[in-house]
Amino acid sequence: MAGEKRVCLSGMGVTKIFGFGRTRTVAVDHVDFKFHEGEVVSIVGESGSGKTTLAKILLGLINPTEGEIYFQGQKRDIRTHRKKQEYWKNIQAIFQDPFSSYNIFRKIDSVLMDCIHMRGGRWLPHAKKVEMMAEACRFVNLKFEELTNKYPFELSGGQMQRLMIARIFLLKPKILLADEPTSMIDACSRATILDYLMDLRNAIGMTLIFITHDIGLAYYVSDTVYIMERGRFVEYGSADEVILRPKQAYTRRLISDVPKIYEEWDLSTV
Amino acid sequence: MRHTLRQIFRSGKFVVGFSIFMMILLIVIVYPLVVTHPPLEIIGQGTFFPPGIYVSTYDAINAPTTYMLNLTDAAAKRVANKLKNEDRLAMKEWMVAAGVPESEIDIADTESLLTLWKRHYDPNKRMEGMTFARLRYYQRVNAAIEGLLSTEAAIIAAKNRETGALEEVSAVKQTDYVNISEVANVRVLALGTDNFGRDVLTELVRATGVSLQIGFVAGLIATLIGLTLGLLAGYIGGLVDDVIMFFTNLFTVIPGFVLLILISFSIGQDKRGAFTIATVIGLTSWVWTTRAVRAQVMSLRNRDHVNLSKLSGHSIPYIILTDILPYIASYVVMALILQISSGILAEAGLSILGLGPRTTEVPTLGLMMNWAMIYQAPILGKWWAYLPVLVTIALITFSMNLMNTGLDQVFNPALRD
Ligand SMILES: Nc1ncnc2c1ncn2[C@@H]1O[C@H](COP(=O)(O)OP(=O)(O)O)[C@@H](O)[C@H]1O
Ligand SMILES: [Mg+2]
Numbered sequence: 001m002a003g004e005k006r007v008c009l010s011g012m013g014v015t016k017i018f019g020f021g022r023t024r025t026v027a028v029d030h031v032d033f034k035f036h037e038g039e040v041v042s043i044v045g046e047s048g049s050g051k052t053t054l055a056k057i058l059l060g061l062i063n064p065t066e067g068e069i070y071f072q073g074q075k076r077d078i079r080t081h082r083k084k085q086e087y088w089k090n091i092q093a094i095f096q097d098p099f100s101s102y103n104i105f106r107k108i109d110s111v112l113m114d115c116i117h118m119r120g121g122r123w124l125p126h127a128k129k130v131e132m133m134a135e136a137c138r139f140v141n142l143k144f145e146e147l148t149n150k151y152p153f154e155l156s157g158g159q160m161q162r163l164m165i166a167r168i169f170l171l172k173p174k175i176l177l178a179d180e181p182t183s184m185i186d187a188c189s190r191a192t193i194l195d196y197l198m199d200l201r202n203a204i205g206m207t208l209i210f211i212t213h214d215i216g217l218a219y220y221v222s223d224t225v226y227i228m229e230r231g232r233f234v235e236y237g238s239a240d241e242v243i244l245r246p247k248q249a250y251t252r253r254l255i256s257d258v259p260k261i262y263e264e265w266d267l268s269t270v
Numbered sequence: 271m272r273h274t275l276r277q278i279f280r281s282g283k284f285v286v287g288f289s290i291f292m293m294i295l296l297i298v299i300v301y302p303l304v305v306t307h308p309p310l311e312i313i314g315q316g317t318f319f320p321p322g323i324y325v326s327t328y329d330a331i332n333a334p335t336t337y338m339l340n341l342t343d344a345a346a347k348r349v350a351n352k353l354k355n356e357d358r359l360a361m362k363e364w365m366v367a368a369g370v371p372e373s374e375i376d377i378a379d380t381e382s383l384l385t386l387w388k389r390h391y392d393p394n395k396r397m398e399g400m401t402f403a404r405l406r407y408y409q410r411v412n413a414a415i416e417g418l419l420s421t422e423a424a425i426i427a428a429k430n431r432e433t434g435a436l437e438e439v440s441a442v443k444q445t446d447y448v449n450i451s452e453v454a455n456v457r458v459l460a461l462g463t464d465n466f467g468r469d470v471l472t473e474l475v476r477a478t479g480v481s482l483q484i485g486f487v488a489g490l491i492a493t494l495i496g497l498t499l500g501l502l503a504g505y506i507g508g509l510v511d512d513v514i515m516f517f518t519n520l521f522t523v524i525p526g527f528v529l530l531i532l533i534s535f536s537i538g539q540d541k542r543g544a545f546t547i548a549t550v551i552g553l554t555s556w557v558w559t560t561r562a563v564r565a566q567v568m569s570l571r572n573r574d575h576v577n578l579s580k581l582s583g584h585s586i587p588y589i590i591l592t593d594i595l596p597y598i599a600s601y602v603v604m605a606l607i608l609q610i611s612s613g614i615l616a617e618a619g620l621s622i623l624g625l626g627p628r629t630t631e632v633p634t635l636g637l638m639m640n641w642a643m644i645y646q647a648p649i650l651g652k653w654w655a656y657l658p659v660l661v662t663i664a665l666i667t668f669s670m671n672l673m674n675t676g677l678d679q680v681f682n683p684a685l686r687d
Contacts, residue, residue, distance in 0.1 A: 061577050085583045092581055095574045103575045105596040114582040 005036040007073065008207055009058065009091075009175060014067035016053050027053040029231035030067065035175075035224075040201065040208045042218035042239070044254060045228030051211045052096065054228070055179045058209070059093055060084060089118065092173040094197075096180040098160035102152035108163065109148050112136065115170035136166040139203075140196050158189030165196050172204045179211045194221065215251075216258040219243045227251050274600075277680050284676025290669035294662075298479040307469060309476035310633060313457075314467030317645065318652040321462040321470075326455035331426060331440075333448035340445055348444070349380050349418055357411050358383065364408060365390055367397045384419060387412075462654040464638070465645035470654055477633040478662055481614050484548040484627075484634065485666075488613030491552025493606045496559025501590055503560070504567025511564075518560050526554045530616060534625040544627040544634065551616045559605050566598045600681040604674050611670040618663055635663050 016028040027050040056062045060078045069076040078084045095101045112133045134144040140162035182190040201208045225242045227235040235248045246252045358377040423441035461470035503514040579593045620626045621636025642656035
């Protein structure tokens with residue numbers, strides 16, 4: 001299945017080392033990967049295995065110590081600010097902690113307005129912009145009239161994360177990196193966030209790179225799964241392959257760590 | 271914003287510091303409107319007149335109305351003013367030495383003491399072992415008590431223009447009083463005069479204003495430089511950081527105050543205006559603001575809200591101004607307050623060394639200290655020439671540090687109780 005589709009993002013020997021000497025940490029250790037257009041890829045690993053670091057490398061927010069990244073078949077070039085801006089029209093992210101993802105001094109309107117401007121809508125009439133923002137909010141079941149002139153910290157964690165999805169709705173990137181988007185919010189909101197994320201993927205047909213420590217969740221959403229242990233990809237393949245027939249002890253441990261309820265709910269439905 | 275302000279003004283320390291500072295500021299602004307004397311006018315002939323109300327003797331005698339008051343303790347006070355207790359003891363000592371029986375002398379009874387003294391005192395008699403200075407002292411006491419108990423009026427006489435003879439104009443009785451509000455010339459010198467005979471209080475208020483301005487300019491310059499360099503070094507990093515940190519380290523190794531002394535010295539006396547000094551202080555004290563801002567920025571630049579801003583396509587200047595600066599604004603305000611107060615102290619230190627602003631136009635707190643030191647006010651016990659200056663410097667620094675501690679408690683959650 002994967003072979004027929006075009007590769008949109010791939011990497012060879014990608015490595016990130018923090019610090020020197022005693023404080024030296026190899027956060028990402030020579031990983032190779034190929035993400036295909038339109039698929040949902042999960043990167044699963046326990047906390048501290050280097051998932052966020054890899055995500056930031058993929059986003060171009062930090063430079064890898066070693067290795068190459070290829071974007072749409074070509075070596076990624078984001079050396080100038082202009083090229084970075086161009087790259088970020090294609091790849092966007094939702095971060096783990098919604099409470100620290102927003103600038104507390106800027107209103108919600110300006111967060112959404114930035115997205116319209118980034119898509120070249122700077123000169124649109126104001127009414128049109130408001131209509132676009134309202135539509136994006138409606139998509140995640142928020143009311144723009146209630147959000148306008150408010151600050152992000154006045155919202156709940158779940159609402160903030162939904163606003164993040166609304167942001168992606170406006171930006172319509174080719175690739176979305178979601179770094180544990182549900183881990184910091186209350187359990188009730190998790191399922192809805194996940195649903196909106198999947199709806200959005202279907203609506204704009206983007207590639208979704210889903211980062212999680214919960215292998216049950218990965219199984220539930222993804223086509224392809226990469227298992228990450230201490231900076232390395234120890235196993236990868238289709239979701240069924242990896243989770244139903246795990247080869248590595250680490251993967252088996254991750255599966256056994258999933259609470260029983262998930263196991264019954266997910267694995268018994270196959 | 272309003273919430274933060276309310277929180278700040280709920281901090282006791284900040285409010286106390288702020289009140290003291292505002293009081294000083296208010297005095298500096300209002301005082302010159304009420305008292306319009308030039309602050310550096312030399313009014314006293316002689317040095318270090320003690321604090322008090324100075325009434326023109328001439329105008330008091332020539333006051334339009336004289337009032338008669340019969341006050342029972344007036345005579346006693348008049349005597350006490352001229353004949354102190356130690357004088358009485360000395361008189362007793364002399365008389366005992368001269369052979370008067372000790373039991374006969376009652377130093378509390380002025381009248382009998384004076385009669386006894388008149389009867390026995392001989393200005394030329396030198397007791398055994400008495401120094402010449404002591405002899406003179408007794409002669410002086412004797413002269414002072416001459417006519418002490420007299421109830422006669424004092425005669426005011428004027429010279430006759432033709433003959434040059436004295437003619438009585440009026441007599442001032444002991445029961446004559448003038449109302450001070452009818453005396454044409456009264457000058458309140460609440461803090462006396464300094465070594466040049468200038469009104470210390472008026473000078474002090476002006477000096478406080480100038481010192482605050484110096485501190486403000488110096489603090490603003492230091493903070494602006496420190497903030498700019500800290501933001502650039504912390505956010506951009508790499509080569510920019512290396513170059514900035516090289517200069518910062520260079521300035522850290524050479525102590526700021528030494529540099530300040532060298533620069534002030536090389537500028538030369540006649541070019542050292544108050545604002546030149548302020549600029550020099552600012553230019554030599556930005557180092558620690560740079561370091562502190564850089565450290566703060568470095569911890570901020572990897573935060574997710576900055577990442578999100580980057581992903582939204584914002585430029586580096588925009589990110590620095592909207593995603594970094596507001597987050598460190600409270601910190602920068604605190605740094606500014608500290609820089610202002612240390613600027614005031616730096617000026618004072620420099621002036622005490624004689625390297626402060628040139629002395630002809632404006633006083634500063636440091637210059638006042640310098641003058642008081644040169645003319646040995648502390649040794650001579652002329653406290654009014656230096657103590658109020660020290661108290662003012664202490665109050666300004668204290669109030670600013672208090673404001674800072676208050677702000678720190680509001681902005682630094684770890685310190686909040
Ligand atoms: N900026 C950094 N400086 C130093 N070490 C870091 C930095 N970011 C992450 N690390 C280290 O890299 C490792 C992987 O971290 P991270 O990518 O956040 O893991 P995960 O997202 O899987 O929990 C951790 O050991 C972490 O301490
Ligand atoms: Mg993480």
